[in-house]
Amino acid sequence: MFDWEDLRHFLAVAQAGTLSGAARRLKVDHATVSRRLTALETxxxxxxxxxLPRSCRLTLMGEQIFELTSQMEASAFAIERAVHAAHSPFIGKVTVSAPPVLATxxxxxQVLTFHRQHPDIQLSISSQAQQVSLSRREADIAVRLSRPTEASSVTRRLGIMPFALYASRDYAYRHQPATWEFIAYDAQYADMPxxxxxxAVAGSRPIVCEVSDITSQHVAARTGIGVAGLPCFLGDTDPALERLPFDGDAFSREIWLVVHADLKHSASIVSVS
Structure with a gap:
């Protein structure tokens, strides 16, 4: 009656809200998505x-088919997870999604040490600031900086990541807190803890530059431009930096490991987690 591949492209358009968004998700070109969608409707x-000019909107029948197709997709991913979990022990590819600061x-x-212990497992580390879906197999294991809430997942707290203030040992004002200038995130990360x-620590003191990730903030601090708030495991081990005392609340992030419940007994997943 219709091509299942066309249905998959329809689902991507419905989820993304645009043809271009669906194309990026499926890693195909815009024309392919449009052609597949037209073929399904035909x-x-x-x-x-x-x-619409800048978006796609489901019709009433489209909404019904979207619900059914979503259920089909969930079942397909469940089959994929079941097969992955049944594979021979310690063989295959395991994808770990982690925040950039931890991934990098x-x-x-740790990849060399892990490879020596498990040479038949290909470890794929995905550095992602955004949260991935384990149900959709966007990753096998996720490491997050807040407690996961998915009911279908098994979680474990790995520990905490404390932060402190650091500046280059060449920073001219490191012993003059009133004149500190700070390295912060840019506007797109304004809501990050x-x-x-x-x-809050900076108060009325100026922001001298904005950098979009912690690793780059670390590099910027080493130049002597200003004060950065860095994870202690980075700042304390860098001889070019000095930890600065400050008046204010301490800060830390929890580190959580997440695995889909269907994969929790997979030998390869267990070996990584």
Missing amino acids: ALQMRLIDR NFFAK HQHWLL
Whole structure:
């Protein structure tokens, strides 16, 4: 009656809200998504999506088919997880999603040790600030800086990541707190707990520059431009930096490991987690 692949493209459009968003999700070009959507509507002899100038809107029938297709997708991913969990022990690829600060400065440094212990497991570390979906197999394991809430997942707190203020040992004002200038996030991360803490500590003192990730803030602090709020595991181990005492509340983030419940007994997943 219709091509299942066309249905998959329809689902991506419905989820993304635009043809271009669906194309990025499926890693195809815009024209392919448009062609697949047209083919599905032709096969079903009805319009499923109204194509507006800057978005796509589901028709009433499109909404019904979207609900059914979403259930199909969930079942397909459940099958995929079941097969993955049944694979031979300690063989295969395991994808770990982690915040950039941990992916770059901690997990990437462990890959050689892990490879020597488990040579048949290909470890894929995905550095992502945004939260991924374990149900959709966007990752096998996720490391997050807040307590997960998904009912379908198994979680474990790995520990905490304390922060402190640091500046280059060459920073001219490091012993003059009243004249400190700070390195902060840019506007897109205004709601991050780390940013709230840093701005509270800075008070009326100026922000000398904005940098979008902690690793880059670390590099900026080393130049001597100003004061950064960094994880202690980064700042304390860098001989170019000095930890600065300050008046204000301490700050830390919890580190949580998350695995989908369907994969919690997979030998390869257990070996990584």
